[in-house]
Amino acid sequence: MAIVHGDSRQVSDELPNLAILPMRKKDIEGVLSIEKLVHPKPWSYNVFLSEISNTKERSYSTLRLNGEIVGYSGVMYILEDAHITNIAVSPAHQGKDYGSALMFALVTEALKHGSKNLTLEVRVTNKPAQKLYTNFGFMPVGIRKGYYQENNEDAMIMWAYDIDSDQYRERIAKIASAKGLIERSKASRWF
Numbered sequence: 001m002a003i004v005h006g007d008s009r010q011v012s013d014e015l016p017n018l019a020i021l022p023m024r025k026k027d028i029e030g031v032l033s034i035e036k037l038v039h040p041k042p043w044s045y046n047v048f049l050s051e052i053s054n055t056k057e058r059s060y061s062t063l064r065l066n067g068e069i070v071g072y073s074g075v076m077y078i079l080e081d082a083h084i085t086n087i088a089v090s091p092a093h094q095g096k097d098y099g100s101a102l103m104f105a106l107v108t109e110a111l112k113h114g115s116k117n118l119t120l121e122v123r124v125t126n127k128p129a130q131k132l133y134t135n136f137g138f139m140p141v142g143i144r145k146g147y148y149q150e151n152n153e154d155a156m157i158m159w160a161y162d163i164d165s166d167q168y169r170e171r172i173a174k175i176a177s178a179k180g181l182i183e184r185s186k187a188s189r190w191f
């Protein structure tokens with residue numbers, strides 16, 4: 001994926017300028033334009049504002065491609081658990097490993113925060129997201145019936161346990177290596 005020649009910082013022009021950065025108030029409009037495309041019941045401006053304002057218990061990031069916001073993620077910290085509240089990549093940019101990069105950054109951040117487990121809810125029909133989460137060691141542990149009220153869809157509850165273990169760290173390091181995320185991070189500011 002990443003095209004790196006010689007010195008890892010001299011990168012081919014083909015490598016886009018990517019960065020994962022903390023989400024700021026000025027980013028919310030750009031985030032909303034994706035949110036409205038990907039979620040049947042999108043969060044409002046005020047929900048994002050409230051979430052990013054709670055810097056002790058939340059961590060929100062944007063993924064930028066040449067400055068443009070093309071994805072974002074959010075996590076809520078509750079004691080030893082990190083609950084993924086939102087993750088999305090603009091439809092035009094899905095399937096290019098950006099979701100995996102956001103997850104890798106999010107997990108790295110959760111580990112720094114001292115989290116031991118990760119959890120989330122996902123629509124039972126949302127196979128791309130379930131694939132992403134399974135790659136990152138999430139397992140289905142239950143169903144919340146009718147959790148998504150707008151279409152009465154069930155949510156699958158998923159957990160990834162013991163993310164601070166060597167085994168889990170090796171798992172995500174393998175993903176990063178297979179997808180060339182580390183090379184990209186040297187060239188950009190991914191992690």
Ligand SMILES: CC(C)(COP(=O)(O)OP(=O)(O)OC[C@H]1O[C@@H](n2cnc3c(N)ncnc32)[C@H](O)[C@@H]1OP(=O)(O)O)[C@@H](O)C(=O)NCCC(=O)NCCS
Nearest residue numbers: 038087088089094095096097098099100122128129131132
């Ligand atoms: C879920 C989402 C963030 C993934 O982002 P992405 O940039 O497409 O993810 P990646 O390119 O890193 O792909 C992640 C994995 O999903 C797989 N995948 C991507 N699209 C898929 C599809 N349509 N069907 C099945 N698997 C798919 C990829 O193959 C990859 O697995 P692999 O590495 O084993 O090949 C993106 O699909 C999205 O924004 N969806 C809408 C919002 C959403 O549903 N968010 C989750 C709410 S719980």
